[in-house]
Amino acid sequence: MSNPAAPTSLLALEQFTFERILDEDPLTHSLILLGTFPNPQVSDGVVKAVVRIEKTALSPDDGSRYFGSNGVVRKVEVEGSTDIYTWLFGWLGEDRERDIKINIICPATDVHIRKYTKQEQVMVNETPAIYEQHVKPYILAFPPSRTQWVENILTGISEKSKILYSSSEFLLLPDMKWDSKTLSSLYLIALVQDRNIRSLRDLRRHHVDLLKTIQREAHRAVREKWGLGTGSLRMYVHYQPSYYHFHVHIVNVNYQGNILGMSIGQAHLLDDVISLLELDPETGPGIFERMTLTYGLGDQHGLYQVMVEANKAAVAA
Template structure:
């Protein structure tokens, strides 16, 4: 398998741009497709995705932001009480201007995932899940979530783990999400990843998973209060369906964070609602869980691997 080693700015300067996959003016980000040199074979290159995002302004330095951190400005316009400038910040090791994420080697699946997509709403009945979605999920090779296994085993990001519940079947790890800069509290973003690989998505949850889900809620609330001073009710817990990767995980963000489409209706399911629904199943019930019995409606992008089959299947549903 091709291998790319990135160690600093010199490595990034070897990136050969091909095209823009996505432009997000709200998130102030660009997602680029290109090539990077293969570390093991001279002259060979591999596909890479580079996402460049402007970081948040340093609120903790608000008293000095204009007087110290602004290096230069250019007057754009002045009318009555209003004045517009374009400005440049002083270079700062403590307050970087950009956050750069790299996916390399990038497969066609990655490219489709990061490409701007038009959404359609689809209804997924239990029958469509069994016939279309479940085989699609089960066909993914273990290599697609190797990075998750590395986190769970402690091989990677061990120093970032905030809490570890060790049970192999009902445990999880809690750590900051890669999308968070670890500084900007209004954009706080954590993720809890289940230890068990048998729980791939929302559809696999059963009543026996309630202790794990409740523990995620309790421990994340406790840790965030202790480390970052956010009190009860300051966090939003949710699960994506369809998820971006098929190993069960819970997103945990500042309740005031609206930085991505992932928190919108049609993809995000609140953890409290999930817990409440699972509690409806009888304790002695051995049939399909409530999430196996539900029809789920969600937005599906036209680059998603399920798009064609699921949109075609909508015509078979009753009105």
């Protein structure tokens, strides 16, 4: 039996009276609205309605026709650009809300191509010995050009207008993955000025003050600019990171859109990192020099083969 109150046409949908947002989910790109539709059959003339709006999935079949003279995308605006990275917003029609975010790496190296290729994961154990023998040389072999975009930000060549906090120690600014609009998916990045800190492995006890300052200034910035209070942020460090210049990820604690980037093994909470560093001895090797780190590694990662072989050798020994 059909429901006479159910809106089944555009004309009926236009009668919706919005009351409030019930929920939003950046992961599924959806909003849930509460409101009413008119209904003369009830005493007060309106009925409550919950409306869920979700952006449909991008079809692989459209991959070849997104851009070009007859492309699906009808309008774009540049959000930012630095070195090889550019990010834009796109509209699938002139009068629409912005539909898609477009991130471009150009020119892209083989490393970039492997990174963004679908990968099978394997868990690996990185002992201090494996780090010194295999991982550290891999990191040091990266040319400065791989992090030129970071240098451009740190030296004020790009993104200068977006900086939320600047000091001789670090910069705080919106991450390129964030649309700078949706508060529930807030995503900031802290880039340190010290080029000698490439990853978690390089952190020592004397870096605790730096990390605590990042925490404090991030909380201050989101409180003053967006009204987010204590406990509203998740701060973490990746290992292995996507690039070897030390940085801290700062996201809204309710954000689930980067769930893979917050997975166990890869993401290390900043509070935990600080606590471990505070256990460091005043002299001698630091805790991140002595720890075995366990994490997932994709089969396209440059360390994949050497880490798999090193782990096999460790088990056989």
